[in-house]
Amino acid sequence: MATRLSRVKRRAVPLDPTSQPLAPLLPAAELERVEDMSTDTVIAEEQARDGEPDEAPAVLQRLSFLDRYLPLWIILAMGIGLGLGRGVHGFSHALDSAQVTRGVSAPIFVGLLAMMYPVLAKVRYGHDSVRSDRRLLVTSLVLNWVVGPAVMFGLAWALLSDQPAYRTGLIIVGLARCIAMVLIWNDLSGGDREAAAVLVALNSVFQIVAFAGLGWFYLVALPGWLGLQTSGLHVSVGLIAESVAIFLGIPLVAGFLTRTIGERAKGRAWYEERFLPKIGPIALYGLLFTIVVLFALQGREITGHPLDVVRIAAPLLCYFAIMWTGSFALGRAIGLPYERTATLAFTAAGNNFELAIAVAIGTFGATSGEALAGVVGPLIEVPVLVGLVYVSLWARGRLFSPAKAILTPIERPS
Numbered sequence: 001m002a003t004r005l006s007r008v009k010r011r012a013v014p015l016d017p018t019s020q021p022l023a024p025l026l027p028a029a030e031l032e033r034v035e036d037m038s039t040d041t042v043i044a045e046e047q048a049r050d051g052e053p054d055e056a057p058a059v060l061q062r063l064s065f066l067d068r069y070l071p072l073w074i075i076l077a078m079g080i081g082l083g084l085g086r087g088v089h090g091f092s093h094a095l096d097s098a099q100v101t102r103g104v105s106a107p108i109f110v111g112l113l114a115m116m117y118p119v120l121a122k123v124r125y126g127h128d129s130v131r132s133d134r135r136l137l138v139t140s141l142v143l144n145w146v147v148g149p150a151v152m153f154g155l156a157w158a159l160l161s162d163q164p165a166y167r168t169g170l171i172i173v174g175l176a177r178c179i180a181m182v183l184i185w186n187d188l189s190g191g192d193r194e195a196a197a198v199l200v201a202l203n204s205v206f207q208i209v210a211f212a213g214l215g216w217f218y219l220v221a222l223p224g225w226l227g228l229q230t231s232g233l234h235v236s237v238g239l240i241a242e243s244v245a246i247f248l249g250i251p252l253v254a255g256f257l258t259r260t261i262g263e264r265a266k267g268r269a270w271y272e273e274r275f276l277p278k279i280g281p282i283a284l285y286g287l288l289f290t291i292v293v294l295f296a297l298q299g300r301e302i303t304g305h306p307l308d309v310v311r312i313a314a315p316l317l318c319y320f321a322i323m324w325t326g327s328f329a330l331g332r333a334i335g336l337p338y339e340r341t342a343t344l345a346f347t348a349a350g351n352n353f354e355l356a357i358a359v360a361i362g363t364f365g366a367t368s369g370e371a372l373a374g375v376v377g378p379l380i381e382v383p384v385l386v387g388l389v390y391v392s393l394w395a396r397g398r399l400f401s402p403a404k405a406i407l408t409p410i411e412r413p414s
Contacts, residue, residue: 066284067184077288078375082303092297103286104362107293112247112358114286118279119354120255122125122183123204124197131269133195136340140199143327145206145214149174151322155315157228166312168219169360169373174319175214177203177361178350183384184369185350191342199347207248208353212241215359234330243362248355287354287378294357294375297366308369312376320384324349328395338400342392350385353377 066073085092097205100109152174160167178200186196262271331341357374364370 012205015224016321019332025140037276045292058123066281067382071379073284074291074379077291078295081292081297082110082294085296085298086303087326088181093292095296099134105293105366108127108366110292111286111290111293112354112361113251115283115290116247116251116286116358117254118276118281118283120204120251121258121274121279123201123255124194125258133340135334136336136344137198137202139330139334140347141206142325143179143200143323143344144203144295144343145210148177148323148325148348149214152315152319155318157320159225159315160311162215163308163311163369166308167368168316168364169356169368169370170312171371172215172359172375173316173351173353173356173377175211175218177207178333178347182346182350183348185389186343187387188386189342190344190396191346192339194348195340195343199343203347203352204248204252207352208244208252211244211248211283211359215240222292239363240359243359244355247362248359283354290357291375294366294371298372305400308372309376312373312382316377316380317384320381320388321350324385324388328392332399338396340397345392346385349388351381352383370382 037357078105095105095107097105100106149171153171156167156170156174160170182200183193183196187193259271262275266275326340326347328345331344336344353374357371360368360370362375
C-alpha cells in the first residue's frame with residue numbers, strides 16, 4: 001500500500017531560522033529540524049485569518065490506483081469468494097483441509113503474513129524530536145489503549161448484544177490499533193510524518209505486549225464484572241496470544257530487519273522511495289486474497305444473513321466518528337499544532353484490520369462470525385477516513401492559526 005504522496009500546495013518562503021519573524025513560531029525541537037533544511041525546502045502555512053478557504057487537495061487523486069478503489073476491490077473479492085464457495089463443489093473443503101495452525105489453513109496463513117509484512121516494513125522505529133513531545137505520546141497512548149478499546153466495547157455491546165460472535169469480532173478490532181493505512185491518511189491530511197512513524201512503531205510494540213491481556217480483560221473479565229450475559233462465547237487467551245505472536249510477531253521481526261538491513265546497505269532514500277513502493281502492493285494483494293478465501297468458506301452463512309454485514313457496519317461508523325472527532329478536539333485543546341493534531345486523530349481512529357482478521361481466524365476459525373466482523377472493517381474504514389481527511393483539511397484553516405503551524409519540508413525528488 002505504499003504510496004508516494006505530494007504535499008498540499010503552499011507558498012515557499014526563504015529560510016532563516018534565526019530571524020525574528022520565524023523563530024517565535026517554532027518550538028525548539030522544530031528549530032533544530034529547520035536548521036538542517038535548505039531555503040527551497042520550507043513552506044509556510046498562511047490562510048487561516050484572511051477568511052480565505054484552504055485549497056483542499058484532490059485527496060482521491062493523490063491515492064494510488066489500488067488504494068483509491070480499495071472498497072471496490074474488497075467488494076469484488078467478496079463476490080468472487082462467495083461465487084467460488086457456492087458454485088464450485090468441494091472448494092471450501094479443499095481450502096480448509098491443510099491446517100498450518102489451529103483453525104488456519106495454508107492459503108489463509110500465507111495471505112495473512114503477506115498482508116502484514118509490507119505494513120511493518122514501512123514503520124520507522126524512532127525519531128528523537130517526536131519522542132520528546134510528551135503531550136503527544138501520552139495522549140496517543142491513552143487514546144489508543146484506554147479510550148479506543150473502551151469505546152468499541154461499549155458500541156459492540158450496545159448495538160450487537162444479541163450477536164456474541166460479531167460483538168467479539170468488533171472488540172478485537174478495537175484492540176488492534178492502526179499501523180498501516182494511518183500513514184496514508186496522515187500524509188493526505190498534511191499531518192506530521194515523523195510523529196506518525198513514532199506512534200505507529202509504539203502501537204506495534206504495545207500490540208505484542210498488551211493485546212492478549214486486553215483481550216482477556218474486555219472479552220472475559222469486564223463483562224463478568226458488569227454482569228453482562230456472555231453465554232455462547234468461549235475465549236482462549238492463550239490462542240489470542242499465539243495468534244498475535246505468529247501473525248504480528250513474525251512480520252514485525254521481518255519488517256524491522258528488512259528496514260535495518262535495507263537502510264544500512266542502500267540508505268533511507270532508496271529504501272523508502274524505491275524498495276517500499278515495490279513491496280507495498282503485496283499487503284493489498286494479501287488482504288484481497290484472504291477475503292476471497294474467507295468468503296469462499298463463509299459463503300452459505302453470509303448469503304443466508306445478508307443484513308448482518310449492515311449490523312456490523314453500524315458500530316464501526318459510530319466508532320470512527322467518535323474517535324476521530326474526540327481526538328482532533330483534544331489535540332487542539334492541549335495546544336498541539338495542526339500537523340500533530342491530525343496525526344493524533346487519525347492514529348486514534350484507525351484500526352489494524354489485518355491483525356484483527358488474523359487473530360479472529362487464529363482464535364475462532366475462518367468460518368466464524370468473529371472473522372466476518374474483521375473483514376467488514378476495511379470495507380467501511382476506507383471511505384469514512386477519506387471523508388475525514390477532507391474534514392481535517394477544512395478544519396485546518398478555521399481552527400488553527402498560522403502561529404501554530406509547523407513548517408514542513410517538501411519532498412525532494414528522487
